[in-house]
Every structure is written in structure tokens, then in C-alpha cells.
Amino acid sequence: MTSSEFNKVKNITQESSASHEECDALELAVDSHALVSRADSCGIITYVNEKFCKTSQYTSDELIGNSHSIINSGYHPKSFFSEMWKTISTGSIWHGLVCNKKKDGSRYWVNSTICPIPFIDNNKNITKYSYLSIRTEITDIALNEERFKRGQLFANIGTWDWHIETGKLYWSERVGHLFGYGESITEFSYTAFMNSIHPDDKESVTTHLKACVEGVANYNIEHRIVCPNGEIRWLHERGDVVRDAQGKAIQMLGITQDITEKKQAELALQISKESAEKASVAKSTFLASMSHELRTPLNAIMGFAQVLQMDEDCSLTEEQSAYITEIYNAGGHLLNLISDVLNLAEIQSGKVNFNPQSVDLGVAISECITLCDLRLSDMKISLDIYLDNQLIECSSLKELKILVSADMKRLKQVLFNLLSNACKFNNEEGVIRINLTHDNEQIKVEIKDSGVGIKSELQDDIFQPFNRLGVEQTSIEGAGIGLLITKQLVEAMGGTLTFVSEQGKGSTFCFTLPLEVSGQK
Numbered sequence: 429m430t431s432s433e434f435n436k437v438k439n440i441t442q443e444s445s446a447s448h449e450e451c452d453a454l455e456l457a458v459d460s461h462a463l464v465s466r467a468d469s470c471g472i473i474t475y476v477n478e479k480f481c482k483t484s485q486y487t488s489d490e491l492i493g494n495s496h497s498i499i500n501s502g503y504h505p506k507s508f509f510s511e512m513w514k515t516i517s518t519g520s521i522w523h524g525l526v527c528n529k530k531k532d533g534s535r536y537w538v539n540s541t542i543c544p545i546p547f548i549d550n551n552k553n554i555t556k557y558s559y560l561s562i563r564t565e566i567t568d569i570a571l572n573e574e575r576f577k578r579g580q581l582f583a584n585i586g587t588w589d590w591h592i593e594t595g596k597l598y599w600s601e602r603v604g605h606l607f608g609y610g611e612s613i614t615e616f617s618y619t620a621f622m623n624s625i626h627p628d629d630k631e632s633v634t635t636h637l638k639a640c641v642e643g644v645a646n647y648n649i650e651h652r653i654v655c656p657n658g659e660i661r662w663l664h665e666r667g668d669v670v671r672d673a674q675g676k677a678i679q680m681l682g683i684t685q686d687i688t689e690k691k692q693a694e695l696a697l698q699i700s701k702e703s704a705e706k707a708s709v710a711k712s713t714f715l716a717s718m719s720h721e722l723r724t725p726l727n728a729i730m731g732f733a734q735v736l737q738m739d740e741d742c743s744l745t746e747e748q749s750a751y752i753t754e755i756y757n758a759g760g761h762l763l764n765l766i767s768d769v770l771n772l773a774e775i776q777s778g779k780v781n782f783n784p785q786s787v788d789l790g791v792a793i794s795e796c797i798t799l800c801d802l803r804l805s806d807m808k809i810s811l812d813i814y815l816d817n818q819l820i821e822c823s824s825l826k827e828l829k830i831l832v833s834a835d836m837k838r839l840k841q842v843l844f845n846l847l848s849n850a851c852k853f854n855n856e857e858g859v860i861r862i863n864l865t866h867d868n869e870q871i872k873v874e875i876k877d878s879g880v881g882i883k884s885e886l887q888d889d890i891f892q893p894f895n896r897l898g899v900e901q902t903s904i905e906g907a908g909i910g911l912l913i914t915k916q917l918v919e920a921m922g923g924t925l926t927f928v929s930e931q932g933k934g935s936t937f938c939f940t941l942p943l944e945v946s947g948q949k
Contacts, residue, residue, distance in 0.1 A: 608655025
């Protein structure tokens with residue numbers, strides 16, 4: 429062998445040694461990082477590395493000679509593995525995420541690549557394949573992704589990413605379901621998205637998207653879509669824009685939630701509400717129209733009872749006179765009840781005619797106090813009147829000249845109802861305090877009693893019709909609608925009615941009315 433030939437052989441030997449060392453280093457790196465296995469053409473495992481054994485909890489003796497079904501977790505359907513074998517058996521590389529099972533039954537996820545290695549005969553034909561599998565464990569990542577998917581599934585929410593310049597739209601699996609496409613489409617386009625919007629909602633969606641891109645407002649809208657099968661669904665979408673250093677909108681991120689059931693419930697509730705309102709108005713209209721028919725015969729009964737009481741020539745026994753008195757009193761109570769019911773019906777049907785004018789509040793209060801004089805006297809209730817927390821004489825009410833914008837008849841009805849209640853629910857020798865305070869725009873009238881008060885658990889129902897708040901078994905008269913009527917009358921005159929009450933200590937009702945002129949005259 430010549431010197432030249434010797435040097436050539438030496439160089440080839442050195443190169444071969446270096447190549448072998450590189451292969452060893454590469455194999456060591458792969459074994460340290462990945463789970464490696466090899467299987468023959470029938471899928472029987474012929475080699476596994478140490479990391480594969482450590483992760484799966486099986487020894488190499490337990491794995492070699494078996495198929496990979498030994499680590500099948502049952503998570504994937506059969507079609508998943510059918511597609512895998514269809515790919516690799518034709519010589520193509522397969523990539524995918526696989527959920528496997530350890531020996532103790534727990535699951536782990538791997539990002540797997542399966543590479544077919546061909547066997548070539550002397551005629552350079554591929555006769556079969558063996559399969560090299562390299563896997564990276566991603567259990568934590570996969571579990572987080574799985575939780576994310578399940579969270580989207582349970583909340584019926586999906587996420588999307590719109591690349592504004594290219595018009596491409598990427599979305600999570602759930603959005604595909606919400607738009608009726610299933611999981612098959614994860615990449616969409618802005619144009620295709622807009623084509624899915626219900627024709628009546630396209631302009632609104634476009635306007636909201638434009639406002640968000642231009643930085644005017646966040647994207648927050650409810651709209652309808654038309655699915656490929658023709659089904660109409662309601663979606664709630666929210667999103668915002670990502671901008672570059674110059675402030676240009678380059679990307680928009682958002683979420684989509686199916687609210688079809690919510691919208692259907694709202695529609696059903698609205699239809700039910702409208703139906704109930706129509707029925708209520710019809711009832712109120714009927715009662716209001718029956719005013720004359722109900723009052724006329726009752727007035728006749730009471731009138732004849734009164735004639736019998738006053739007729740000196742009518743020879744009635746003491747017992748008969750008592751009966752007549754009972755008829756008259758019961759008729760009066762029934763007439764008041766009918767009047768209250770008809771009043772409520774008129775208000776609810778909108779048939780009450782209000783005549784707003786400049787009304788002297790002091791005169792109205794004075795006249796209502798006169799109407800309550802008998803009850804105040806019978807129960808020995810003292811009445812105090814205050815103007816801006818300063819005690820004044822009752823006789824000076826008519827001199828105050830506090831003018832409010834109200835209907836005189838309805839204002840007196842409000843005052844009489846509140847004063848009557850302050851008497852009815854007061855104690856013997858109790859106190860009623862009327863306090864008037866005003867500013868440049870409104871007058872506040874407080875009527876406070878020292879009576880029984882209202883239980884805290886009943887106070888939410890105080891303005892409910894026909895609710896007598898626990899006094900049904902007492903001698904206190906009433907239908908339980910006076911306060912509701914009072915509240916509606918006050919509000920119809922541009923004011924508000926509120927109250928505070930404490931059981932055993934009394935109640936305070938307060939209403940406001942707009943002043944006709946600024947302040948006190």
C-alpha cells in the first residue's frame with residue numbers, strides 16, 4: 429500500500445468514526461428527550477427506549493412483542509386509529525396528539541410522530557414498512573387544553589381571532605359548532621362570517637365592528653346567524669382590537685356565546701307579559717265601564733234605608749231600626765269598597781282624567797283634616813303640623829299659599845287616604861305629625877303616625893293590591909288597595925311616594941309634588 433493510499437484509508441476511517449460518534453450523540457439526545465419505539469409491519473413492538481418504559485411504567489420485556497394497544501387508553505374512537513394506519517401504511521408520516529394509558533391506569537398525553545421505514549428488495553421495490561415512533565409527553569398542556577375545550581362546551585362559548593389585513597378568521601372548535609359547521613372548519617374568512625349573519629342584523633354587526641376597529645367602542649353585540657341547515661340562532665359576541673406601534677388595528681380577538689335559549693325565553697316572557705297586560709287592561713276597562721251599574725243600585729238601597737231611618741211616621745220596632753242601621757252601615761262600607769276597586773280599575777285602564785292646575789296645598793290639607801276630625805276626636809289623637817320642621821297652627825294652613833301643580837280632587841284623595849290610614853292604624857291617644865318641606869322645585873309632604881307599624885317581612889308587599897298586611901282578622905276596615913291607588917295617583921301627578929315603618933313604633937309616608945311656583949308665597 430502506497431503512502432497516498434494509506435492516508436486515504438486513514439481519512440475514511442476517521443470520517444466514519446466521527447459519523448458514528450455523531451449518530452451516538454443524536455441517539456442519546458433523542459432518547460433523553462423523547463419516548464421512542466419501533467414496530468414491525470404488523471404493529472408489534474420490536475424496540476422501546478428507557479424513557480418510554482419509565483413513562484408508561486412497563487418494562488421493555490412487557491412491551492416488546494406486544495402491540496401499542498397495551499397502552500391504549502380508550503379515549504380515542506376506533507376511527508382515530510384507522511385514519512392513523514391508513515396514513516402510515518401508504519408510507520406517509522403521521523402527526524397527532526394521543527392519549528395513552530400507564531400501567532397503573534392513569535392517562536398521559538403525547539405529541540406523536542410516526543415515520544414509516546421502507547424495506548426495499550433487490551429490485552428496488554418497497555415490500556413492507558416498519559414504523560419508528562417518536563413522542564413528546566405534553567400531559568399538562570393537553571389537560572389544560574382539554575379543560576379549556578370542556579369549559580367552552582359547558583358554557584357554549586367559543587373564541588376567535590380575526591386577522592384584519594388578510595381577512596382570515598381562526599376560531600376554536602366550539603365556534604364551528606355555534607355557526608353550524610361542527611369541528612371540521614377552524615379557519616374561516618371575514619366574508620364568510622358576514623354571509624352567516626342574519627340579513628336584518630348585518631348592518632348592526634358591521635357598524636359595531638367598524639366602531640371597534642376605529643377605537644370608538646369595544647365590540648359587544650347580540651345578533652342572529654343563519655346556519656348552513658337554515659336554522660336561526662342568537663349569538664352574543666364580545667371582542668377588542670390589537671394594534672401595532674403606530675396604533676393601526678392588525679388583529680381582533682373575541683368570544684362568541686350561544687344565547688338562543690335565553691332569547692327564546694325572553695320572547696316567551698314578553699309575549700306572556702303583553703298578554704297579561706292586555707287582559708289586565710280589558711278587566712280594568714270593564715270594571716271602569718261598570719261604575720254606574722254598580723253604584724246606582726247600592727245608592728238606592730242606602731237611600732231607602734236612610735229614608736226609613738228618618739221617617740217619623742214609620743212605626744219600626746227597636747230591633748227593626750237596628751237592622752236598618754246595619755243595612756245603611758254595611759251599604760256604606762260596600763260603597764267605599766266598590767269606589768276603591770273602580771278607582772283602581774280606572775287608573776290601570778288609563779281612563780282617569782287629570783286636570784293639573786295651580787292648587788293651594790294648605791287648603792287641600794285643611795279640608796282633609798276636617799274630614800278626619802270625627803275619627804281624630806274619637807281616638808283622642810293629637811295632630812301636629814310642621815313647616816320646614818317648625819310647628820305651626822292648623823288654622824294657618826290656608827295662609828301658607830304653597831302652590832303645587834296637581835289635580836285638586838286627586839290630591840285630596842291622596843291626602844285623605846294617608847290621613848285615614850294614620851288614624852286607622854294608630855293607637856288611642858296617639859300622635860300624627862304632618863311635616864311640609866320644600867325647595868325651589870318640589871314640596872315634600874310627610875305624614876307620620878305613632879301606631880302599630882308594619883312588620884319588616886311584609887313591607888315589600890305594601891303596594892300589592894288586596895294585600896291587607898296581616899290585619900284581615902282585625903276590626904280595621906279596608907280592601908288593601910288604598911295605598912296602591914295613592915301611589916299611582918301621586919306618580920300620575922309627577923311625584924313619588926315612599927315610606928318607612930317599624931313595628932310597634934309607627935309609619936311615615938312621604939310624597940312629593942312639583943311646585944307651581946318657586947318656593948313659598
